[in-house]
Amino acid sequence: TPPATGYLHGMPETPETSQPELFTWEFAADPYPAYAWLREHSPVHRTTLPSGVDAWLVTRYADARQALADSRLSKNPTHHGRSSGRTGIPGERQADLMTHLLNIDPPDHTRLRRLVSKAFTPRGVAEFEPRVRQLTERLIDGFAERGSADLIHEFAFPLPIYAICDLLGVPPEDQDDFRDWAGMMIRHAKPGQSGGPRGGVARAVKKMRAYLLELIHRKRADLGDDLISGLIRASDHGEHLTENEAAAMAFILLFAGFETTVNLIGNGTFALLRNPGQRELLQASVARGETGLLTTAVEELLRYDGPVELATWRFATHPLTIGGVDIPVGDPVLVVLAAADRDPARFARENTLDLARKDNPHLGFGHGIHYCIGAPLARLEGQAALGALLTRLPDLRLDAEPEDLRWRGGLIMRGLRELPVAFTPAA
Numbered sequence: 001t002p003p004a005t006g007y008l009h010g011m012p013e014t015p016e017t018s019q020p021e022l023f024t025w026e027f028a029a030d031p032y033p034a035y036a037w038l039r040e041h042s043p044v045h046r047t048t049l050p051s052g053v054d055a056w057l058v059t060r061y062a063d064a065r066q067a068l069a070d071s072r073l074s075k076n077p078t079h080h081g082r083s084s085g086r087t088g089i090p091g092e093r094q095a096d097l098m099t100h101l102l103n104i105d106p107p108d109h110t111r112l113r114r115l116v117s118k119a120f121t122p123r124g125v126a127e128f129e130p131r132v133r134q135l136t137e138r139l140i141d142g143f144a145e146r147g148s149a150d151l152i153h154e155f156a157f158p159l160p161i162y163a164i165c166d167l168l169g170v171p172p173e174d175q176d177d178f179r180d181w182a183g184m185m186i187r188h189a190k191p192g193q194s195g196g197p198r199g200g201v202a203r204a205v206k207k208m209r210a211y212l213l214e215l216i217h218r219k220r221a222d223l224g225d226d227l228i229s230g231l232i233r234a235s236d237h238g239e240h241l242t243e244n245e246a247a248a249m250a251f252i253l254l255f256a257g258f259e260t261t262v263n264l265i266g267n268g269t270f271a272l273l274r275n276p277g278q279r280e281l282l283q284a285s286v287a288r289g290e291t292g293l294l295t296t297a298v299e300e301l302l303r304y305d306g307p308v309e310l311a312t313w314r315f316a317t318h319p320l321t322i323g324g325v326d327i328p329v330g331d332p333v334l335v336v337l338a339a340a341d342r343d344p345a346r347f348a349r350e351n352t353l354d355l356a357r358k359d360n361p362h363l364g365f366g367h368g369i370h371y372c373i374g375a376p377l378a379r380l381e382g383q384a385a386l387g388a389l390l391t392r393l394p395d396l397r398l399d400a401e402p403e404d405l406r407w408r409g410g411l412i413m414r415g416l417r418e419l420p421v422a423f424t425p426a427a
């Protein structure tokens with residue numbers, strides 16, 4: 001069967017002819033035609049975000065890659081010329097959660113990143129593999145006999161929460177609280193609005209912060225081999241890590257490692273279900289016990305419909321030129337990873353899902369000094385999740401019209417609100 005029509009799903013589609021509207025709900029459902037227009041007609045594009053903030057959108061691959069590694073673009077929101085510099089990461093109004101990796105520049109960035117990088121080497125993360133596999137199996141057990149499920153809520157959402165809680169050293173009995181708080185933090189976004197903590201979100205961030213500070217106190221008296229204990233040890237050995245920095249680090253690991261991974265599993269499964277030929281290839285390969293195609297598949301799914309639509313905010317600290325356009329000091333620059341990763345100047349058959357794609361230097365994990373520190377864990381979770389789904393639920397199918405699925409709003413992330421599926425119930 002040919003894939004359903006639609007730009008997102010690999011069918012050629014007429015690009016927009018006039019300047020498309022950005023940040024509507026339609027755009028949130030399928031931003032790719034608009035990005036094709038921007039790449040072609042206005043690759044470094046000044047726009048007013050729904051929040052009222054003016055920013056530059058960078059959509060071509062070469063420009064995006066250059067901007068991500070440009071030290072004249074600071075991550076520190078105080079460099080934003082004209083506003084409070086809100087960056088849209090929940091919790092940023094909690095000043096003591098602000099000094100995290102995505103908000104700071106060298107030398108502080110270098111110091112803090114070094115402290116956690118050990119936990120995220122492919123080797124360190126590989127130790128985690130049995131636990132991630134056990135989690136995926138347990139979550140699938142929860143719905144396998146039913147014949148239907150919402151894969152976002154019952155699978156993609158809890159998996160990374162429990163994984164990061166384990167990594168940080170949050171005791172199992174407290175992990176469901178994290179699941180609740182994290183759910184509250186991602187529920188309310190509108191297209192194009194990074195949305196700081198409001199109402200329920202603010203309460204969730206507050207609770208998480210209070211919990212993390214208390215956990216740090218408790219661990220100090222009883223160090224283990226988890227990441228929070230590692231951070232405390234580092235601060236006790238003159239590595240200049242304050243307690244607030246430790247809490248901010250725990251918080252950013254949760255924040256950066258959670259919704260992203262939900263979306264990798266959600267967007268990835270959706271793309272597979274919409275491209276039956278590719279899905280069959282992968283399913284057969286997994287059934288033969290191979291890992292090669294699963295590995296390239298996760299990279300391709302990150303390129304094709306990745307979790308991070310726009311990289312987090314950057315602010316010009318010096319005058320600079322991107323793609324021939326002068327960027328004034330103080331201006332925010334948003335690098336559109338989703339647009340760069342479909343740039344035909346870099347990727348052949350840019351709108352086609354090709355799970356075996358070899359030449360695939362996608363920007364889904366960013367580039368430069370802020371390159372995703374959690375990439376090895378995200379890859380492990382993505383491979384384990386997709387492998388387990390295709391093995392345990394071999395006739396997995398979408399249980400809704402694709403057009404009816406709702407996408408979450410927001411500025412930085414791209415992901416589905418729900419993913420209803422059906423399959424033959426396990427005996």
Ligand code: HEM
Pocket residue numbers: 068101102103113164252253254256257258260261264302306307308311312313363364365366367369370371372373374375377378379
């Ligand atoms: C940074 C993507 C999973 C932790 C980033 C950046 C991207 C990204 C694009 C760079 C942002 C920028 O430059 O503005 C992803 C994707 C993931 C994922 C697509 C899942 C598929 C994770 C996980 C963790 C994590 C599982 C940790 C548990 C971080 C941290 C940073 C980061 C701490 C900041 C690094 C720095 O500033 O030095 N991620 N991420 N991410 N990611 Fe991930």
